[in-house]
Amino acid sequence: MTKVQTISQQAEAIAQKLSIAKYDIYGSAVDETSVQVDKGKPKQVKASNRSSVIVRVWNEDNQIGVTSTTDVDETGLEMALKTAYEASSFGVKENAPDFSPQAKEPTAEVDFTKSTPAPVPELIDTLVEAEKGVLESHDAITSVPYNGIAQREIERFYLNSEGAQRSEERTYASVYLYGKTEQEGRKPRAAGAMRVKNGLAQLDVSSCVEEASEKTISHLDYEKITSGKYPVVFSAEAFLSLLGAFSNMYNAQNILDNRSLSTADSIGTQVASPLLSVYDDELHPENVSAETFDGEGTPTRRLALIEKGILKNFIHSAGTAKRMNAEPTGHASIGAKVSIGLNYIEVLPGETADDNYQLDKADGVVLIDDLQALHAGVNALQGSFSLPFDGWLIKDGKRISVESATVAGDFRQVLKSIAHIEPKVETTPGGICPRVWVSELSITGEA
Amino acid sequence: MTAAIFEQPLRLEQILSLSYTASPDKFDKTWEAPLSTLLGLGRAVGADFVEFFLERKNYISCLAEDDAITSISPSLVSGAGVRVFKGSSDCYVSTNDLSFEGLKAALEKGLAIMGLEMPDSAASVPEINLEPLRDYGLGRGKDNWLASCPSMQTMGEVLLEANAALAEKAEHVQARRAAYFRDCQEVLVASSDGTFARDVRLTQSVGFNLLCADGEHRSSIGERLGNTGDPSFLTAWDYNETAEKVAEAASNMLYADYVESGNYPVIMANHFGGVIFHEACGHLLETTQIEKETTPFMNKKGQKVAHESLTAWDEGLSTEAFGTIDMDDEGMPVQRTLLIENGILKNFISDRAGEMRTGHPRTGSGRRQGYTHAAASRMRNTYIAPGKHTVEELFASVDKGIYCKKMGGGSVGPTGQFNFAVDEAYLIENGKITKPLKGATLIGEATGIMNKISMCSNDISLAPGFCGSVSGSVYVTVGQPHIKVDDITVGGR
Numbered sequence: 001m002t003k004v005q006t007i008s009q010q011a012e013a014i015a016q017k018l019s020i021a022k023y024d025i026y027g028s029a030v031d032e033t034s035v036q037v038d039k040g041k042p043k044q045v046k047a048s049n050r051s052s053v054i055v056r057v058w059n060e061d062n063q064i065g066v067t068s069t070t071d072v073d074e075t076g077l078e079m080a081l082k083t084a085y086e087a088s089s090f091g092v093k094e095n096a097p098d099f100s101p102q103a104k105e106p107t108a109e110v111d112f113t114k115s116t117p118a119p120v121p122e123l124i125d126t127l128v129e130a131e132k133g134v135l136e137s138h139d140a141i142t143s144v145p146y147n148g149i150a151q152r153e154i155e156r157f158y159l160n161s162e163g164a165q166r167s168e169e170r171t172y173a174s175v176y177l178y179g180k181t182e183q184e185g186r187k188p189r190a191a192g193a194m195r196v197k198n199g200l201a202q203l204d205v206s207s208c209v210e211e212a213s214e215k216t217i218s219h220l221d222y223e224k225i226t227s228g229k230y231p232v233v234f235s236a237e238a239f240l241s242l243l244g245a246f247s248n249m250y251n252a253q254n255i256l257d258n259r260s261l262s263t264a265d266s267i268g269t270q271v272a273s274p275l276l277s278v279y280d281d282e283l284h285p286e287n288v289s290a291e292t293f294d295g296e297g298t299p300t301r302r303l304a305l306i307e308k309g310i311l312k313n314f315i316h317s318a319g320t321a322k323r324m325n326a327e328p329t330g331h332a333s334i335g336a337k338v339s340i341g342l343n344y345i346e347v348l349p350g351e352t353a354d355d356n357y358q359l360d361k362a363d364g365v366v367l368i369d370d371l372q373a374l375h376a377g378v379n380a381l382q383g384s385f386s387l388p389f390d391g392w393l394i395k396d397g398k399r400i401s402v403e404s405a406t407v408a409g410d411f412r413q414v415l416k417s418i419a420h421i422e423p424k425v426e427t428t429p430g431g432i433c434p435r436v437w438v439s440e441l442s443i444t445g446e447a
Numbered sequence: 448m449t450a451a452i453f454e455q456p457l458r459l460e461q462i463l464s465l466s467y468t469a470s471p472d473k474f475d476k477t478w479e480a481p482l483s484t485l486l487g488l489g490r491a492v493g494a495d496f497v498e499f500f501l502e503r504k505n506y507i508s509c510l511a512e513d514d515a516i517t518s519i520s521p522s523l524v525s526g527a528g529v530r531v532f533k534g535s536s537d538c539y540v541s542t543n544d545l546s547f548e549g550l551k552a553a554l555e556k557g558l559a560i561m562g563l564e565m566p567d568s569a570a571s572v573p574e575i576n577l578e579p580l581r582d583y584g585l586g587r588g589k590d591n592w593l594a595s596c597p598s599m600q601t602m603g604e605v606l607l608e609a610n611a612a613l614a615e616k617a618e619h620v621q622a623r624r625a626a627y628f629r630d631c632q633e634v635l636v637a638s639s640d641g642t643f644a645r646d647v648r649l650t651q652s653v654g655f656n657l658l659c660a661d662g663e664h665r666s667s668i669g670e671r672l673g674n675t676g677d678p679s680f681l682t683a684w685d686y687n688e689t690a691e692k693v694a695e696a697a698s699n700m701l702y703a704d705y706v707e708s709g710n711y712p713v714i715m716a717n718h719f720g721g722v723i724f725h726e727a728c729g730h731l732l733e734t735t736q737i738e739k740e741t742t743p744f745m746n747k748k749g750q751k752v753a754h755e756s757l758t759a760w761d762e763g764l765s766t767e768a769f770g771t772i773d774m775d776d777e778g779m780p781v782q783r784t785l786l787i788e789n790g791i792l793k794n795f796i797s798d799r800a801g802e803m804r805t806g807h808p809r810t811g812s813g814r815r816q817g818y819t820h821a822a823a824s825r826m827r828n829t830y831i832a833p834g835k836h837t838v839e840e841l842f843a844s845v846d847k848g849i850y851c852k853k854m855g856g857g858s859v860g861p862t863g864q865f866n867f868a869v870d871e872a873y874l875i876e877n878g879k880i881t882k883p884l885k886g887a888t889l890i891g892e893a894t895g896i897m898n899k900i901s902m903c904s905n906d907i908s909l910a911p912g913f914c915g916s917v918s919g920s921v922y923v924t925v926g927q928p929h930i931k932v933d934d935i936t937v938g939g940r
Contacts, residue, residue: 033560038738041536045560048541048819050526069523070543076523083521090519090599120560145739145861180741180861187892188862227708257512258622259658337510337518376856376868377888381658381667384705386888386938388866404864406888406938408708444708444938446890 003029004157004167007053007077014078015161020057020085024099024160026295026334027053027072034150035123037131039143042124053077054295054334056097057084063091066336087336097338100318100328103164103297108283110292114153115171115199123149126200127175130209134179137213140220144212146178146192151200158297158334166293173200174429175208179216189222189401191215191370191390196288196429215369218392222401225393225445230366231419232407232441233359236426236433238368238389240345243278244430245378245385246411250280250305250313252320253340261383261412262311264324272309272415275350276436279304280315282330282343286427290344293330300330300343309415315340345431350421357420357437360397366443367392367399367435368407383411404446414438460568462488467547473590474501474635474645476580481547482637485554486575489531490639493563496532497554498638498799500776501545502818505593508628511606514614519599526818531557535804539821577643583773584633587676589647593631595678596649602627602681606653609686613655616687617694619701621660627653627681632817636778644778650769650922651680652911655689659697666700666885668693668853668870673769673911673922696853696871703883706872706939712848713889713932714841714875719854719910721925723932724759724831726857727865727893732761732786732794733812733824734801735917741861743894747792748807753897755790756834763811763827769911770827770923777813777822784810786829787897798824816919823918830926834903841902841931848875849887849937863893866938888938902931 007025015023029051036043054068055077065088069080118126127149134144150173157167178192193211197203234242248254249261249271256264262271282300283290293299296318304312316324317332317340333339355361368391377387386408392399420437457465467481482499489497504524510517527550528541540557542549555565584590597605606625613623630650637643654671670693674680715723728744736742744752753759763772763781774780777799785793797805798813801824813822842850855868869887873880909926 043536043738044821045536045538046540046821047538047556047560050541050543050819052543065519067521067523071523071525072543079523083523087519087521087599090516090603092515092517094515121562143740145741178861190861335518336520372860373856373858373866373868376858376866379667379868379886382665382885384886386868386886388864388888388890388938404890404892404936406708406866406890408705408886408888408938408940442708442940444890444936446892446936 003155004159004165008159008165010074010077011081014081018081018085020081022058022161023081024056024158025053026158027051028154028156030152030154032150032152033117033120033123034148035120035127036148037124037127040128040132045120053080055080055084056334057081057088059085059088062096063088063093064096064336065091091336095319095323097319098322099160099162100296100298102299102328103158103160105299107166107292107299108301110283110290112170113198114169115173115201117151117153118200123151123200126205130175130177130205133209134177134213138217140181140183141179141213141216142182143180144177145180147176149173149175156291158293158295160297164297166297168292170289171199172289173197173203175203175205177208177212179212181216181220183220189216189219191219194429198288218399219390219401222403225402225405225443227444229440230364230443232438233365233367234436234438235367235369236435237428238371239347239436240428240431240433241371241374242411242414243345244342245374246380246383247342248380250315251340252314252316252324253338255314256320256323259381266311267313269311270309271311271412272306273418274309275418275421276306276309276415277348278306279346280343281346284344284346284432286432287344294332295334296328296332296338298328298330298332303329315342345433347431347433349423349425349434357422359394362394363396365394366402367394385409385411402445406444407441408444409441456571456573457484458568459566459570459572462572465547474633478635479577479580479643481550483574483577485550486637486639487573489554489558490575491570491572492558492565494531494533494558494561496639498530498636498777499527499550500818501527501635503633504817505631506628508626509602509606511610511625513623514607514610516603516607519603524817527553528818528821529553529557530821531561533561533563536561537800541819575639576641577637578641581644583644583646592647592649592676592678596629597681605681605684609690612687613657613690613694616690617657617659618698619659619661620657622658624656634776636776638778642778644774646772646774648675648772649678650675653681653684655693657693657697659701661701664701666697668697668700671911674767675769675771676767699883700871700885703885706849706884706887706937708937708939710934711937712845713851713935714845714848715851715930715932716853717906717908717928719912719925720851720930721830721910721927722854722857722912723867724927725826725829725925726859726867727896728759729761729826729829730859730916731863731893732796734795734797734805734807735824737795737805738801743863744792750792751790752792752894753787753790754900756903757787757790757897757900758832759787759830760784760832761786761796761826761829765828765909765924768828768909768924772827775811775813776815779809779811779813781811781827796824796826798822814918814921816921820918823916825916825918825921826914826923828909828924828926830907830909830924831903831928831930833905833907833928836902836904838904838906838929841904841929842875843878844902844931845875846877849873849884850875850880859893865893866890886939890936890938896932896935899933899935900930901933904929
């Protein structure tokens with residue numbers, strides 16, 4: 001009997017004993033190992049095996065209570081159901097979350113092969129070699145202070161008292177390398193790279209070494225940038241960061257809470273340049289962490305968010321979909337107040353590049369590779385951002401690293417000021433996206 | 448077999464069949480026998496040091512939006528982590544299974560990862576002699592704290608009343624939120640140097656988040672209060688006072704102009720303004736950063752690293768401050784640590800691994816979010832000491848600058864570059880506040896700014912915060928008096 005079947009049977013028996021008629025449970029078990037190295041030697045190895053479940057209970061008045069617990073045996077499950085039932089007395093009376101109407105619909109067939117976990121010595125050896133690769137790429141790179149290889153096996157499930165029951169298992173491996181330079185009379189510089197795949201064997205560690213080295217070296221000859229307005233090119237990762245930071249624009253719960261840049265009437269309006277199309281596709285073949293159902297059991301799928309600049313859809317939970325006369329979209333996490341989040345973003349390329357939009361011919365353009373401190377520098381409710389970044393000023397087609405600077409602007413204005421989207425897409429852990437050119441943004445350099 | 452300390456060393460084969468039953472309700476003395484046995488096993492196999500961290504947590508959060516309670520979320524957590532040191536390397540294994548078998552399996556996994564093999568079954572395994580349990584839960588009625596905390600009903604009532612007060616005081620309200628959480632954590636630490644200590648921590652936080660809108664003009668202001676150890680914290684909350692403050696700030700910022708980017712002298716308010724020292728300097732004084740060689744302050748102990756007007760502390764002792772703990776997560780009693788005195792670097796913030804790898808003595812600063820994280824050197828209550836000036840003197844010294852009244856979050860990178868968002872800012876002209884500004888981000892480099900803090904006033908105030916780093920998110924206090932920074936880059940439009 002699978003774990004989900006066992007928990008289902010236990011929950012059913014406990015619920016009957018406690019006279020609970022309606023409940024659902026989302027749970028996961030994670031088995032994870034990660035290593036860090038320091039100058040050729042292992043520094044820290046971490047391993048964990050942890051489980052947790054979130055239980056929702058509806059009382060006789062259809063109020064909902066929630067409890068999460070890491071104690072997933074029968075005793076823990078009973079305590080969680082009891083506590084959730086107690087909490088249900090204080091649950092909302094209007095617009096209470098309900099089961100997803102799609103919780104029993106078939107999920108997508110995903111071609112996924114689990115990887116066998118690699119032994120710890122192999123993880124260490126791989127990372128030691130990778131660290132060595134970065135250190136040997138340039139004399140100025142004196143350390144790789146942030147590095148790690150991790151492998152993870154996740155089992156997740158959803159079940160409810162109306163017979164929904166689904167589960168899936170996944171494996172992932174990831175590597176990150178962050179090199180740091182030291183040069184006499186110069187400020188230290190740092191940059192990094194990351195890769196994610198299904199297992200260690202599939203992980204392209206050498207390209208991660210190459211990218212981390214190249215990026216770190218490219219920041220050695222830095223210069224101050226004069227504050228002012230510049231045309232800006234966002235890398236895939238940087239543009240996806242912005243799309244994610246302002247996700248309240250497509251988030252139905254945020255809209256219903258009046259905490260969004262959109263309103264319920266925004267569907268169908270032009271919110272961006274016609275060059276921009278954005279989709280959310282958890283099942284995209286490049287998404288190694290694809291999940292076929294969300295926290296409420298709703299199947300995941302591809303969804304158009306913006307097509308040719310027009311806002312097409314919001315992302316929904318079962319509850320928001322019901323309130324806004326839409327369908328749940330597979331973006332919900334279970335909870336007393338269900339939260340909704342983006343899955344895997346796909347930005348489609350626009351027109352073919354011409355001479356006006358080629359970096360190797362550009363002059364006076366800022367290429368932003370990585371935006372930092374999004375937790376601090378984004379005001380998602382106002383639409384504004386002011387963020388430090390890693391990047392380069394392009395002068396006559398050549399990249400000159402920017403010493404230290406921030407980029408500031410209004411997200412809605414950025415979307416409308418997109419001048420060009422390059423034809424070639426890059427794959428990142430959070431989505432796929434080409435480089436995106438924006439006509440003008442404020443750049444402030446450190447004096 | 449029941450829990451007992453054996454007079455004779457165990458043989459490995461006996462351990463394989465042992466089954467202790469410790470108290471399931473409390474981390475008390477009944478945990479001594481299983482833990483001393485397992486610690487002995489770890490040492491017998493060849494580990495240089497072994498540590499167990501056990502945790503049980505009873506957490507609940509409550510959210511009121513406008514005039515309804517939209518979420519009450521209890522969470523029950525239990526688990527343990529075992530850390531094994533061999534040479535300068537260490538391994539950390541965590542598990543949800545608090546049974547003897549579960550802890551033994553975690554230890555064996557850790558030992559195996561470190562390449563330590565079990566000896567033959569007849570090998571002798573001496574137990575570790577743990578100290579008598581140092582039970583910090585016995586003081587200040589800690590074991591009764593959870594039972595004395597507000598019920599779910601009280602949480603809901605207080606938050607709804609608070610939100611109603613906010614509605615009365617604010618204008619152009621688009622959304623109101625009042626949020627509370629209570630985190631009751633019981634921990635037990637046992638390690639092969641004999642450490643055996645228990646603590647109970649009660650951490651609470653309550654606050655508002657207000658979004659105002661008028662056409663295209665928007666402002667959002669949050670305010671949070673925090674407390675450790677007072678079960679009546681929520682019911683004693685003066686929400687009218689907090690609502691007044693939040694409403695005024697949101698109103699001031701609603702029609703504010705965006706700040707013009709450039710370099711300015713800046714006056715940073717007390718209270719949460721202390722985040723600048725936390726990010727720009729505090730993190731760089733953690734031994735974790737020395738280990739990674741990512742701090743410009745390494746090898747600078749005894750040297751001048753800041754303006755002579757600056758003295759700073761990190762401690763875990765201030766009554767009810769958000770980062771206060773009686774013992775750290777490695778079982779060491781906390782202390783008051785002088786970091787910088789009149790600009791001279793005096794001490795680093797150190798944990799066990801930091802002491803071992805860098806030589807800087809432990810300061811009771813080994814902290815972690817919970818059992819899934821190994822402890823690391825982390826700040827507790829960190830603040831700049833009061834200076835000799837008045838706030839008026841600070842303002843009088845600025846012809847044109849920016850008053851950062853309320854800071855947002857910030858971060859510091861591996862090269863010492865930092866940044867802070869400013870939630871509430873004002874233009875200073877000729878020593879006077881003239882108009883509100885929004886969208887400011889302060890950027891700079893740690894060693895640079897520490898030498899530009901030229902004036903400190905005498906009105907220190909502490910504020911609660913959350914600090915995320917290698918060992919997860921921990922509760923901390925930031926603080927300072929009003930300070931003047933002679934020159935800093937402000938990113939804006």
